[in-house]
Amino acid sequence: MPELSITDDGFRLDGEPFRIISGSLHYFRVHPEQWADRLRKARLMGLNTVDVYVPWNLHQPDRDGPFVRDGGLDLPRFLDLAAAEGLHVLLRPGPYICAEWEAGGLPAWLLADPDVRLRTSDPRYQEPVERYFELLLALVRPHLASAGGPVVAVQVENEYGASGQGDRAHLEHLVTLLRKGGVDVPLFTSDQAGDLAEGGLPGVLRTVNFSRGAAARLRTLREHQPRGPLMCGEFWSGWFDRWGGGHNRRRDTEVRDTLEEILAAGASVNIYMFHGGTNFGFTNGANDKGHYRPTVTSYDYDAPLDEAGDPTAKYHLFRETIAAHAAVPSEPVPERAPKLRLRDIRLPRRASLLAQAGRL
Template sequence: MSDFAIGESDFLLDGEPFRILSGALHYFRVHPQSWADRIEKARLMGLNTIETYVPWNAHSPVRGVFDTAGMLDLGSFLRQVAEAGMYAIVRPGPYICAEWDNGGLPAWLFAEPGVGVRRYDKKFLVAVEEYLQQVLRIVRPLQVDQGGPVLLVQVENEYGAFGDDPEYLKFLVEVTRQAGITVPLVTVDQPNDAMLAAGGLDGVLRTGSFGSRSAERLRTLRAHQTSGPLMCMEFWDGWFDHWGGPHHTTSVAEAAAELDALLATGASVNVYMFHGGTNFGLTSGANDKGVYRPTVTSYDYDAPLDEAGNPTPKYDAFREVISRYAEVPPATVRPAAPAPAFEVPLGEPIRLLANPGRWGDWSDHETAPSLDELAARLALFRTEIDVDGPVALSVTEVRDRALVFLNGDPVGVLDREQHDQTIFLPRGRGRLELVVEDQGRVNYGPRIGEPKGLIGPIRLGPEALSDWSVCAIDLDAVPGLWDSADTADPGVGPTAWRASFSAAEATDHFLRTDAWGKGLAWINGFCLGRYWRRGPQQTLFVPGPIIRAGSNELVVLELNAVSDPTARFVPGPSLGPLEL
């Protein structure tokens, strides 16, 4: 057991000054069988600490559940950090941002209109306390003063960019302490006077988030944190990507120089990200500052370790900088061999519109429900229309994308990013179907928690449409469609395909997707995430632990159309152009 405390100007470990050299590594973005590898590579770069967020919505997809299986086993992750001889920082939010769906806040929080999230609202606080007690029950015995690795626990996350409610922050501190957390607590905000004032709390160490101009930013931080150690809790060494944009990178030399300038001040640091990993499944978030921009599946972040956990030039550059300020272990990280390259045909298509009942459960509604009410991320909406045509179909807002079909024929797309509200139907009679997709919840700003789906009323000409039948698609069940279905001609509309391939060993693969349209892919039942031909991302990372030596199954759900039904596995990642 060790004592960790905040001194007048330093962190103190057993009474001696201690500089935190940390790297962000999110356990929920990395396969559990790869955690030890990534942690060891952090140690070899010269880091002594691993930082992670905790995603509330992943652990608690429904209220009353707290899942810690597989990729959500926070306790196992922290124990592996300790086994590597490293320390840990835990940032449980409840809000985390992190380019993660809804900033980590569960969608069920917003089921009751008017609930006041991220403020002193009793209904919200009850839910937050339930969550924090579950998380901190795991963290409590793993604190450094109890023989574990955890040095610090963070309260909220960049709160000064959102609100100004000290009673809410005090409540979080009280719940955290009552749960048995005895290590120092911290807040983090951008080094802006207003944000540091609104997001901080006396008695809780303030830290900053920035990626440049360290001396200037630390002076601003010091004005609000007059004593105690200075720390950059998020040293931004890269950036994330959104669909339709470029792949973001930062100069290796400039990032290394900024890290050097930060460490030269004597401050502690958490490199965000050390290893970004992947937004597997449907976990990627979105931003909306007037235009909705969903985040891609890869969270490579141009970090020192790439999406597959391999060192980049930034790894060696950062290691050299760190060696000027701390002892660095001998480097033994070897470059990875190219991944297997081969191709296999996609076959046995199953078409959604041909028999939706295979894909999920039907329900009837007078007016179109939200996706939240259906507890679905993808749904088929169906009604009959009978008016003189052509005619305009309109909605108040689409969140986030709707494919429109009339009598089984494609009519077009309503796209939130384009601010689409209206589409003309060539005829006014027949079966109207809309396949509605949630492309990721906004993770930053005032639009967090907004409902998904068709925000109504939905009108045909001037009249509101009613009498909807809705099939909520069970995406988890898509890989099993062939267990109880005959294959059919793919026709038009969303179609599931599958293929088998052999692997000599369980090793990382990269699936090339830019010849397809838009959709999701699974291997052996594990959802790799979204793909979209618009890019920038052109490959999906396949973690080695999900590959079986021998036969493997790939399933693809294509929402648009596959012009070339071939699955191509390539030697390495392709994350897209740096400029558009």
């Protein structure tokens, strides 16, 4: 597939001006039999790229174990399906990904050493990171655009400016690992506007994350990056839900207007999320800023494609907005699919959670 390059005035794809219109889609939150369907619907909305995290904790559940890539973790297959759909890929391998995912993707076994300093230059953290990248990049290299694959760019860490670590050497080491591992496509970072200084690196493209106020955020990005493409690395089209709260929704017209503002500014964009999916198997994360707030199983995110994979009103509004700035496929968008209805499910036994906890 064509290769992406970065110039003073924007992105180029095989030398031609190019605007990234992307949406986040996490293969590990979608059943593998549905990957092709979701990727097709991404293209039909007008996206030319998908953005995907890689969850270290799922792929390497054991410190000395192999890189797991079967079933719903078959990353190479997902990348092949994206390429078959004509989509480019922004790959975000972490090692920390956030994503409202358990421990931000960091494996629990890292905490066997209670003094380890995560997301820093601490050798006790760096050694397993190096092994993870070694295993992951062996699978990714054949899928880089330089090798004819769909991966046109790779992210360094994730919103590191907000981590509070301020360990520039850690970021630089990740760049070194990626380059030594054969990643020869452009690298980028993503941070909220107030964290751009701490999260960026010289020579690595900065992108900015936000939900609204596009003009101001893009202006701040330009202050930190006087030349090169403007890009919203995460345009939050909705939000995640937590236990004890209602389902978060953002007004369709509000997010439509912000997307229009981004595209009218000539910027590239990644819609987070295009399709959220589901947190399977207790992988939903939590936030704790003085008050513990666990994320729910659903990762619907009020996204253009809902948790069940159906286009929403937001999907159609986004498609119309994108069509004003780029070519959108003329194929019809699939209708909502029929759902399985289960009746008369009976639970004949029950147990008290607190009583069982007392037996531990």
